[in-house]
Amino acid sequence: MSLRKVANVVGLLQVFVALFMASAAGVAAIYGEAESALAILAAAAITFTVGGAVYKTTTFEGDVTTREGFAIVTLAWAATAIFGALPYLLTGTLGSPVAAVFEAMSGFTTTGATVFSEIEGLSHGMLFWRSLTHWLGGMGIIVLVIAILPYLGVGGMQLFQAEVPGPTPERLRPRITQTAKLLWLVYVGLTLVQTLLYVAGGVGWFDAVNHSFSTLATGGFSTRDASLAAFESPYIHWVTIAFMYLAGVNFALHFKAATGRPMYVRDQEWRFFTLLLLGAAAVIAALNLTAGSYDAIEPAIRHGLFQSAAIITTTGFVSADYESWVPGAQMVLFTLFFVGGMAGSTGGGIKAVRVLLLLKHTLNEIRKTLHPRAILVARIGRKPIKEDVLAHVIGFVVLYLLLCLSGALVMGLLGMDPLTAIGASIATVGNVGPGFGAVGATDNYGWMSEPALAILSFLMLVGRLEIYTVLVLFHRETWKARRSYH
């Protein structure tokens, strides 16, 4: 493990972050918010200087080893969240450094949990910075660097794998740099289309851009206190539903469709994800109609679909206060917290493919009690899944659930009621944002103590980097070379 190499990449990354931060200062300037613009610019300058200095004083030689890859990705994300917190502090938007890091972490990990009870009073510059952190974190800051710089070379795949969600990332092109570029291209393209559709529906440019950033990253930050409920037009809701869904689908599939090879239907994970979403929405709509929460069919379906999509893709937008729905509808949403988007999407959570694989494996185990000597292979589509991949997935799901449970336990110990504790834990590990109880649809995380915010920030990071990447750094052997006898 060469810390010099790790520091080098992490430093370089901060230079990039600083450039994006400066763009937020530009937005503040456009809206005539001089004070805010200067503060953000100062934050950018500090980030640039520190990052640049680290980059200049260290060197990067050779390739990235597996261990270094994990360290680079985890530390890069942690550093990015810390520097990303500077604008909140320097503009005086937030006083507590812990709360600021929480907000920045929530942004970069596309969780969308906020400590603000009112955001409409924030400057345009800061609102833009919040949304921008989502957008950068959505496709991945490392993937962005790989796309721009061939500098990481062979080790790029290591980092790519550690950051892109899903069991095994798909290569679209022989070179990892090209793959990263294509993914970003699709991402930027979809963001552009959504923005235009918003503007066509009468949304102002600022709101349109910010919400598009937030949607495509499956983040959840809004520029309005009431989130998407602030827009009454059903058209805006439908556009948001469509793009939340698109952001939850594997971007490799989008790329293939854009190049004239649509393969959605052939992809079993896609079918599973889509049917699950539609099924959940239908059940919620039916329950809400029966209970009389909505008078008309369209709003019932729209809000059912909106909230289902917002939770399953881990976006976390709110179009209606789902905590006022009947318990059945709430429990359906609760279940969706554990699914997440597709592998290769910007969504968080366990990921549809892992849930699907686990279900298949469980069915196989049941079948195996009937045929004790049977050799059964789980498949996704036609593709048989190797046993080691399956073991990895089972390990992941167990760790994920353990993490949710221990998160909830700690929140409980810190004095939260069980529903809030569980809600906060699953909403941060899954990068969803809003949970249940005191962190529900219309609430925020601002009331929490600093230790609680710190722990939840960590959970968001672990959830975004899919657990193993972060937890492996806590393993002794990552830091010590294993003693070798030959």
Add this chain to the structure above:
Amino acid sequence: MRVVIVGAGEVGFHLAQRLSEEDHDVVLIETDPDRAEFAQQQLDVLTIVGNGASMSVLEEAEVRNARVIMAVTSRDEVNLISCLTARKLGVEYTVARISNPEYYNRSSVLSREQMGIDLMVNPERECAWETYQLLQSSAATDVAHFAEGRLQLIGLKVLEGAPIAGRTLLTLGEELEDRHYVTAAIVRDGVTEVPGPNSTVEVGDQIYLIAPTDEVKDIPPLAGHPRFALRRVMIAGGSTEGLYLAKVLEQHGIECTILDRERRRCVEMAEELPRSLVLNADATDLELLEMEGVSGIDGFVAATGNDETNLLSSLLAKSIGARKVVSLIDKFEYLGIVPRVGIDASVSPRVSTVNAILRYVRRGRVITVASLAGIEAEAIEFQVEEGAPIAGKALRDVGFPKDAVVGAILRGDEIIVPRGDDRILVDDDVIVFALPAAIHDVEQMFS
């Protein structure tokens, strides 16, 4: 006819044996000196030690004067290059043994014609396909196909209570007038006879019939076999043939269980067979066979790759009540005992490959030849050429050998069940069933 065979493995050796016994000049090319030496001693053939894909070796084998080259090594690519090279050197027909489906698929970029190969044979697939046909035609001990599958030759035993037992062929022919069966042979007490109108069918006879494929299913009930539908099959042994058969069964929607003792092989098969149940077990594990429902199963196939294990496994399956048991047997010595010990049928991977190749290379315009495992007889499909002695004459006038019978005449899409006054015309396909003594005479009449 001069024949060059590349590869003296199982298939190559027996091809060489069969062809040299039929008075063809065989040159056998083999890389392994020991194996070449063995073939030299055992067979009346010329062996050359060398790489069959190399031009100099092929020239040494005088491939330009050969009628056919048969590249039957276990490596597809060697076989392909052998054939390509030999074709350039001027050989007339090329036959390649190809196991990888990608090479013979119609979707392949390189078509068979482009590669200059007249026949591609996949031994494992031939064997699996033959086994499948045997399973499907419940009562049959032998099945062979003619005219691209439009006609079948099936062999089966006449059981107690069969409607046809004790009758002469003449009366049967009158009763079953709307059917198109031809009785090609009757085996009674080990003696094979091509029957005449006055021959009778008795209980215990083994009879061979030629019939259109769509009418074959009506034959077993006439011979006293119950009707049955193939729904559930177990394959004991994950040999290549076994795996192919499982794929064929899956394609036809038949429930299939396949087992192998090697765990790794099981995983491989489980990955390739989405709808079959793969078990990691021994083919002779009686307890397991019972637990997995072999009693009452429609079909049981032993395909472990080991003759002795196959025989034992088949016997176990039969003893606990599997309905149709087929064993894969490679050793010719064992083929004879299969019917005697109560196993319903056997398929020899080697024989099915050799058959598939021989079909294309017989003298004259022979299209298909089927050698039957149990008896000394062959069913041959001829195409009638201009100037053949038999062309244009009525059957009763040609003086057909006593030990041979015309099973069917195919004229375009029409299938004719021949009577004495039917004529054989140029371009007809004719299926002849003949005992060894008559084969030579029959071939004369068609060449």
